[in-house]
Amino acid sequence: MARSFPKQRDVHVDMGAQYWTPRTDRNDDFRQHLTKSGHLIEFAENEIAMDPYRGPVKTHLVCPDSNGFRAMVEELLQGTETKLSTHLESFEVLDDKRIRVTTSEGKEEIVNELVLTCPIPNILSILKKSTSFNVAPEILRSLEGVTYSQRFAAAYVFDKEAAAAVEELGWTARYVSGEESDVVRFVCWDHLKKQSKDQPHPSLIVHTSVGFGSTFMDDTRHNDEILAIITKSLREILPSLPVQQDARLHRWRISQVRVPYHDPSIAEGEEPLSALVLSANPRIIVAGDSFRGSNFDNCLVSAKAAANLLQGGSSL
Numbered sequence: 001m002a003r004s005f006p007k008q009r010d011v012h013v014d015m016g017a018q019y020w021t022p023r024t025d026r027n028d029d030f031r032q033h034l035t036k037s038g039h040l041i042e043f044a045e046n047e048i049a050m051d052p053y054r055g056p057v058k059t060h061l062v063c064p065d066s067n068g069f070r071a072m073v074e075e076l077l078q079g080t081e082t083k084l085s086t087h088l089e090s091f092e093v094l095d096d097k098r099i100r101v102t103t104s105e106g107k108e109e110i111v112n113e114l115v116l117t118c119p120i121p122n123i124l125s126i127l128k129k130s131t132s133f134n135v136a137p138e139i140l141r142s143l144e145g146v147t148y149s150q151r152f153a154a155a156y157v158f159d160k161e162a163a164a165a166v167e168e169l170g171w172t173a174r175y176v177s178g179e180e181s182d183v184v185r186f187v188c189w190d191h192l193k194k195q196s197k198d199q200p201h202p203s204l205i206v207h208t209s210v211g212f213g214s215t216f217m218d219d220t221r222h223n224d225e226i227l228a229i230i231t232k233s234l235r236e237i238l239p240s241l242p243v244q245q246d247a248r249l250h251r252w253r254i255s256q257v258r259v260p261y262h263d264p265s266i267a268e269g270e271e272p273l274s275a276l277v278l279s280a281n282p283r284i285i286v287a288g289d290s291f292r293g294s295n296f297d298n299c300l301v302s303a304k305a306a307a308n309l310l311q312g313g314s315s316l
Helices: 025-036 069-076 120-129 137-144 160-167 210-216 223-237 296-310
Strands: 002-004 012-014 088-095 098-103 108-111 114-116 151-157 173-175 184-189 203-208 246-252 257-259 275-279 284-287
Touching (some): 025 296, 151 210
Antiparallel strands (some): 098 108, 173 184
């Protein structure tokens, strides 16, 4: 998700996913397409300092567009009719070919098939309000067993005069250990990551620790007060950091999957489901990172499984 700053509307930063580390060849078709179209470029591993996941040589990829990974998603959806900012409230199965969906604004529409890819807590809310649709108790229990971490993302933009000092740090992204800070876990210079030549203003993204996120997520203090705590910890890690021109905070109330969906019929060691069929006629499918875990490969694998199910195939 790319967000701009109130005082710098032309500067966008990736608030969520920072880079894609391909872990399977099952998505080489997408990777090759996005690389060829210029929506993905390599992000060298030596630009990531203190990476706790460093091991065998890995390939990291980022989207160089000013809108970050949002531009990559738009490329994948090119030619597809989409309707954004429409929130599904509930649905009702009318017969084996029709589903009536109701939005949060009370608008109704008849559709033939339904694929739910939002986080499981949101799906459970939709199912609860869809009173005429019954889900098997064992499936409902497995859905309720999915858990997520919570984090804050803080973004900062600096005066263009700070660009030289930023490059002297010698890294683009940096992980922060628990011994160094119990607040900050990851920092990244967004403009360097994207290799941006059109953005003179340095921009920094900070992700907090899971512990800090869970402790402060429901805190009633204003966002500015939470941001001040994060900024104080950030400056303890980077004491030479210049004063920011602007900053913003985002609460990832539902961040990465900690415990994915578990189908009790699948034995330990077997490949997990990539998507779940709630109804065959009409097709109602649940997909997303809730099934295989929160990385880009798993999201694509789940999306492909859902598409295959819509075409009458299996979910694996």
